[in-house]
Amino acid sequence: MGLSPRVKALGGEGAIWREAITLVEQYLRDESIELSISAKVKVVDALVEQMLDGQNASLKLVSSLVRIAA
Numbered sequence: 001m002g003l004s005p006r007v008k009a010l011g012g013e014g015a016i017w018r019e020a021i022t023l024v025e026q027y028l029r030d031e032s033i034e035l036s037i038s039a040k041v042k043v044v045d046a047l048v049e050q051m052l053d054g055q056n057a058s059l060k061l062v063s064s065l066v067r068i069a070a
Contacts (some may be wrong), residue, residue, distance in 0.1 A: 030059075
């Protein structure tokens with residue numbers, strides 16, 4: 001079983017994880033928010049899941065996920 005067409009279109013699983021980590025770190029830095037490592041992991045995991053389910057990654061989505069995790 002290979003990568004899904006969606007994952008391939010996004011550049012592969014590694015690219016999805018890199019984008020998610022980058023967006024979360026950017027949002028936290030821009031908003032001067034500090035989260036524990038475990039909370040960051042939860043936010044990144046949730047963002048990756050959303051991306052794999054077809055949702056576009058955005059800072060607005062990250063904001064929602066951070067509020068849930070905090």
